[in-house]
Amino acid sequence: MVVLSQPALSNFLLLKTCKPTPLFTGIPVVDLTDPDAKTLIVKACRDFGFFKLVNHGVPLDFMANLENQALTFFRKPQSDKDRAGPPDPFGYGSKRIGPNGDVGWVEYLLLNTNPDVISPKSLFIFRENPQIFRAAVEEYIRAVKNMCYVVLELMAEGLGIAQRNVLSRLLKDEKSDSCFRLNHYPPCPEVQVQALNGRNLVGFGEHTDPQIISVLRSNSTSGLQICLTDGTWVSVPPDQTSFFINVGDTLQVMTNGRFKSVKHRVLADTTKSRLSMIYFGGPPLSEKIVPLPSLLLKGEKSLYKEFTWWEYKKAAYTSRLADNRLGPFEKSAAD
Numbered sequence: 001m002v003v004l005s006q007p008a009l010s011n012f013l014l015l016k017t018c019k020p021t022p023l024f025t026g027i028p029v030v031d032l033t034d035p036d037a038k039t040l041i042v043k044a045c046r047d048f049g050f051f052k053l054v055n056h057g058v059p060l061d062f063m064a065n066l067e068n069q070a071l072t073f074f075r076k077p078q079s080d081k082d083r084a085g086p087p088d089p090f091g092y093g094s095k096r097i098g099p100n101g102d103v104g105w106v107e108y109l110l111l112n113t114n115p116d117v118i119s120p121k122s123l124f125i126f127r128e129n130p131q132i133f134r135a136a137v138e139e140y141i142r143a144v145k146n147m148c149y150v151v152l153e154l155m156a157e158g159l160g161i162a163q164r165n166v167l168s169r170l171l172k173d174e175k176s177d178s179c180f181r182l183n184h185y186p187p188c189p190e191v192q193v194q195a196l197n198g199r200n201l202v203g204f205g206e207h208t209d210p211q212i213i214s215v216l217r218s219n220s221t222s223g224l225q226i227c228l229t230d231g232t233w234v235s236v237p238p239d240q241t242s243f244f245i246n247v248g249d250t251l252q253v254m255t256n257g258r259f260k261s262v263k264h265r266v267l268a269d270t271t272k273s274r275l276s277m278i279y280f281g282g283p284p285l286s287e288k289i290v291p292l293p294s295l296l297l298k299g300e301k302s303l304y305k306e307f308t309w310w311e312y313k314k315a316a317y318t319s320r321l322a323d324n325r326l327g328p329f330e331k332s333a334a335d
């Protein structure tokens with residue numbers, strides 16, 4: 001990551017600062033081996049759109065191995081990393097998030113997870129880096145996807161839907177439009193010497209994830225915050241052995257608002273670097289995103305206009321991070 005000169009850093013800080021919050025102890029925890037897991041998942045998705053998953057069955061080695069490979073990549077000289085960018089949206093990016101002017105104290109690799117449509121940028125990254133990097137990514141994603149199917153099947157059961165695979169089938173589909181992101185937040189010691197009046201530098205600005213579900217694993221550096229339903233921001237205690245599951249916008253629509261996509265953001269740390277890896281499970285591009293019919297009560301209407309994932313994604317990529325992306329797809333009283 002390029003070290004910014006003092007004036008450039010100040011501009012950056014002026015753009016993106018916010019108040020720190022203490023670590024929150026109320027994040028719901030779901031044990032995947034608990035016979036009640038399906039009920040706990042549904043409750044957490046209704047109340048928070050977010051939960052921590054333990055006893056998930058993904059080998060810790062896979063996480064550690066990928067973390068090491070990712071750090072090897074991020075420690076390369078800037079000029080080497082830049083050869084894997086700029087992101088299109090796949091590839092290596094630094095400080096610029098998305099195409100519409102968002103910035104953050106972060107560098108990242110964005111990869112697509114469908115081997116049939118692997119983007120030229122992703123192929124380039126793997127060609128230019130040792131095979132073990134690709135193997136670590138593939139091993140990790142395979143295990144996380146399988147775990148994610150189990151979570152989505154329990155979710156469907158917990159919602160009382162007879163067709164257990166009503167959600168998981170969308171990610172299992174060979175055309176599933178899912179992606180994978182490695183985020184590296186270097187420490188920003190310059191902040192220590194700046195008078196920030198107790199405020200923090202934003203690594204990744206507030207947003208909701210557009211897909212169905214996001215599965216996040218980070219190292220032990222804190223920084224992730226979620227917004228509770230009353231609008232309060234709380235800090236998530238990190239746990240490198242667990243996953244954090246986010247409800248995305250698409251799942252909000254498919255549950256007709258029963259689950260809310262969780263607003264979240266990341267604050268940079270002044271002393272420790274944060275490394276996170278996130279699998280974003282999305283449906284095939286042609287999939288119509290509508291509330292699950294078996295979930296709708298008698299007479300209950302969809303809160304949303306009908307759209308395909310492709311239409312939603314297109315709109316998302318013209319939005320800024322903090323925009324309410326579902327807003328334009330909500331039905332008005334006149335609809």
Ligand SMILES: C=C1C[C@]23C[C@@]1(O)CC[C@H]2[C@@]12CC[C@H](O)[C@@](C)(C(=O)O1)[C@H]2[C@@H]3C(=O)O
Pocket residue numbers: 089097098099100102110179181207208209210211280316317318319320321
């Ligand atoms: C500013 C943007 C970055 C983003 C595309 C967008 O226009 C709005 C959504 C952003 C987001 C958030 C979740 C994921 O990190 C991501 C890959 C996604 O699918 O939507 C990013 C997009 C990105 O970084 O390209």
Ligand SMILES: O=C(O)CCC(=O)C(=O)O
Pocket residue numbers: 181183204209216218224264265266276278
């Ligand atoms: O890096 C993190 O911990 C979260 C980042 C995030 O929310 C995202 O990439 O969509």
Ligand SMILES: [Fe+2]
Pocket residue numbers: 207208209214264
């Ligand atoms: Fe996110």
